[in-house]
Every structure is written in structure tokens, then in C-alpha cells.
Amino acid sequence: MTRIIIGIFLAVLFGLTYINVEYVSYQGINGGVGMISITTVFNGLVSFNGVLPIAFGERAAYYRERASQTYSALWYFVGSTIAEIPYVFFGCLLFTVIFYPMVGFTGFATGVLYWINVSLWVLTLTYMGQLFIYALPSVELAAIFGVLVNSTFFQFMGFNPPANAIPAGYQWLYTITPQKYSLSILMALVFSDCPNEPTWDSDLQQYVNVGPELGCQPVTDLPVTMDHTTVKGYVESVFKTKHDEIWSNFGYVFLFLGILRLMALLSLRYINHQKR
Numbered sequence: 001m002t003r004i005i006i007g008i009f010l011a012v013l014f015g016l017t018y019i020n021v022e023y024v025s026y027q028g029i030n031g032g033v034g035m036i037s038i039t040t041v042f043n044g045l046v047s048f049n050g051v052l053p054i055a056f057g058e059r060a061a062y063y064r065e066r067a068s069q070t071y072s073a074l075w076y077f078v079g080s081t082i083a084e085i086p087y088v089f090f091g092c093l094l095f096t097v098i099f100y101p102m103v104g105f106t107g108f109a110t111g112v113l114y115w116i117n118v119s120l121w122v123l124t125l126t127y128m129g130q131l132f133i134y135a136l137p138s139v140e141l142a143a144i145f146g147v148l149v150n151s152t153f154f155q156f157m158g159f160n161p162p163a164n165a166i167p168a169g170y171q172w173l174y175t176i177t178p179q180k181y182s183l184s185i186l187m188a189l190v191f192s193d194c195p196n197e198p199t200w201d202s203d204l205q206q207y208v209n210v211g212p213e214l215g216c217q218p219v220t221d222l223p224v225t226m227d228h229t230t231v232k233g234y235v236e237s238v239f240k241t242k243h244d245e246i247w248s249n250f251g252y253v254f255l256f257l258g259i260l261r262l263m264a265l266l267s268l269r270y271i272n273h274q275k276r
Helices: 002-017 026-067 073-102 108-135 139-155 168-176 178-191 231-238 243-270
Strands: 199-201 206-208
Touching: 002 026, 002 073, 026 073, 026 108, 026 139, 026 178, 026 231, 073 108, 073 243, 108 139, 108 178, 108 243, 139 178, 168 178, 178 231, 178 243
Parallel strands: none
Antiparallel strands: 199 206
16 A cells, blocks of 8 residues: 555656646756656655565465465465556556646557556566565565665666667666666657657758657757757657657566566575575
8 A cells, every 4th residue: 555655646746846847848858758767766666665575574474385385386476476466557557647647748548558567667676576585585685685786777777878878888788677668668658659750841940740749849949969859859869769669668578577577486486595
């Protein structure tokens, strides 16, 4: 329940902060991307830290039931996997219903995909927390290791520094960061949707045939070092979040979920922290 309350508070807080904000200016776009990043990361971290003591408390009961051969590790694993899904999706639904329209985002289908992706992201961090509890001997060690892993991932998820500024030597870290794919989906859904891109008229020095979508709008107040561009063009060039890669990124999200659950199952089955 705590995670749901924090999610609602976060939605209201950022909704009020970003109400009536225009996302077509240079500062507005960067502020919007930052808002999406912060809310997504915070929701995930709340879930990660919230699941640690719960999973640790259940571990003693699991060892006891395993010793009495009540059930196998597989069924405990299946139960812990399924139990989190409705809770996470319901909590993220409440967050999205409040947050999405308040900050000025539009489109029902886009909103549904936004909710699903946020839910999958929170589920990823939840399963990561369970994995660390199964693999490590104490809550404290799991929390510290989680800070180390998540801090590293947050540095290379493509927001700060932006994806186009990550050095070539660190591109492999950018590629293996789970947060990168969830964040790319969210930013592409909101800022990179432009089915028919407008055309730059060099004579008029402005875009023509501009569609109604946010991604089609020309960016205003650009720095003098940047040429004219649209919201979609800016987000795709700076943060590398392409709208036509949304479904492949969803595939990577499910891949990381599968890897985390497989590692959790192996840890649950073969690592035992009981003191003998």
C-alpha cells in the first residue's frame, strides 16, 4: 500500500509542477524529458526498496517449507512472480491516470502504452530487488548492492548525459542498461510521434505542413549552435529515442525481465543463506 500512496503523491506533485507547461521550446522539451526520467526512476526505486524487506521476511518461511519438502523452489518462484503483477499494474494505473493528463500529455492509446511500460519498468525493479534478496545474505547488503547497480545504470540510461554524449568506450554500458529501453519507449511515445514530418521552407524560414502531434511541432528558443528542428528530430538526435523502435524496445524490456527471473530462480534454488 505504501508504494501505491507514494506513486499517487508523485503523480500529483509532478502534475501540479508541470501543469500547463509547453513542450515545444528547447527548455520545455528538456524539462519534459527530465520529468519522465525522474518519475520513472523514482517509481522504480520505491518498488525496489519496498520489496527488499518483504522478500527477506518471506525467505525464512521459504527455507522452512523447503526443509519440510512442502513445495519446490519452482512453485515459490512462480507465486512470487505472479503476486507482484496485479499490484504493480494497479499502482501504476493510478499513477498514470493522474499524472498523464495533468502534465499535458494526450492520446488514449498512447496513455495505455505509457501505463504498460511504466508498469513493466516498476516490475523490473521489483524483480531485481527479489533477485538481490535471494542471492545475498542480508537486506543491508542487497540494498547497498542495489544502490551500486542502479546508480551505474542511471548514469548510462541516456538522459544525463544524453545518449549522443556518451563516449564510445561506454556504449556497451548504454546498451546493457535496462532503464535505457523503458525510458526510450516513454520518450518516444510522447515526443517522437509524428507520422508525417513537416517540411522546412528555406524561403519562408519556417516549417510547413505541420501536423497536430507534439512531435511535429518546431522547437522554439533553440541555442544559436543548433539548427532548426522539430520536437521529434531533437529528441531522436539527442536522446536517441526513435518512435519506430518502440516495439523492439518492448522486446528488450521483456528480455531483461526474463533474465532477472531466471537468475532469481537459480539463486532461489542453489543459494542457501541459512546458518548451520
